[in-house]
Amino acid sequence: MAINGRNDRLGILLYFRQSASSPDGVPVRTGFIFIVEVLRVTCDPLLIELHSLLYPIDIPGSRAKVQILPRIQPKFLDKPKIRKEGKNVIFEVNLQAEPKPEIQWSRDGHDVNHGGRYKVTCVTNGNDHKLALEVSELTAADGGEYQVFAKNKFGDSVATIHLNIGGNKAAAGKAPKFLDRPLIKFEKEKNQVLVICKLESKPAAELKYFQGEAEVQQIVGKREWTVRDVAEDTVEIEIRITAPKAEDGGVYKITAKNAHGDSNANINLNFQG
Known part of the structure; x- marks a missing residue:
């Protein structure tokens, strides 16, 4: 049986064999062995290292369903x-990642954890995560640079927020962010593979x-890269492999x-010999 994924990005072959026979030699469906073979993998970041995935197999009755889960490194979707709210301040940011990342x-530069005057929340809807940090009874000492760090096994990312209280000027700057x-x-x-990404910092x-x-x-x-300005605080990174x-x-x-x-930024390149 061959199964093709959306946009023809992926092909899978499923093979099975019956694992037992009756005394008269007639095969009996007592169990199956499934082998999943990836036929075609593109460089779509959602399919990074797809060949090494474990495929959960659900068998309702005589049908088999292979579930392929997306693999998404953490990416902040907005600033x-x-x-x-009264005497409290709330930082909010939207993140995309799969599996759900660790959040800090x-x-x-000092860790802020849930408890006391700090309330840390994460509301998850599929691959989307809404992160929030609430600081209660705000004082001038709470000013400074806040960061939220997200990490899963496919990568990590960080978002930075400057809180200015009572005229305490925060340092002007931007943490790096792949756009x-x-x-x-x-x-x-040219017989070249070209990788392009944009970075703000x-x-x-x-x-x-x-x-x-x-x-x-x-x-x-053989392997060269260039970096050029394309907008204020934004560069384009280009990697060429010949x-x-x-x-x-x-x-x-x-x-x-x-x-x-x-x-x-992570990029999966698969070159067939």
């Missing part, structure tokens, strides 16, 4: 908002590049860091 709030999913192109005439972020767990450097004529081979594939990561925070 954090601040609102006041901080102020000026869109990485765009992957194949330029046939102030000041400019320090960038590092990884293939798997190893940090990698540029190789002229004449890609199977060993050039894998999970690539770009990390970005400045004084206000850090972020990363």
Whole structure:
């Protein structure tokens, strides 16, 4: 049986065999062994390392259903908002991630946890998570730089909020934030794979590049990257891989860091030998 996913992004083969026979040799359906084979995987970030997924199989009666869960690294969908309710202040931000990430709030580099004057909440709806931190009985000492850090096994991200109380000016700046999913192109005439992503930060972020767990450097004529300004506090990062081979594939990561925070982008490249 062949099953094709939406937009022909994915093909799966399901094989099964009966695990027992009756005394007269007639097969009896007492059990099945399923093998899931990925036929086609694109570079869609939702399908990163799809070949290594475990596929939960539900068998109602004689039918089998394979559930393929999305894999989404944490991504903040908007800028954090601040609102006041009486003597309290509430920070809110929307996040997308699957599986549900670990969440940690901080102020000026020190962890802020649920309890006392702090109320931490996370309302989840599918892959979307609404995060909030409420600080009660606000005082001037509560001013400063707040951050919320989200992490799951596919990546992490951070959002930064500056709270200015009583004329205490917060440092002007922006934590690094990747604005869109990485765009992957194949330029046939040049035999090159091109990866493009946009990053917002102030000041400019320090960038590092990884293939798997190893940090990698540029190789002229083989693996090169450029960074160019496209808007205020926004750059476009471009990675070019020439004449890609199977060993050039894998999970690539770009990390970005400045004084206000850090972020990363993950890209899965699968080159067939």
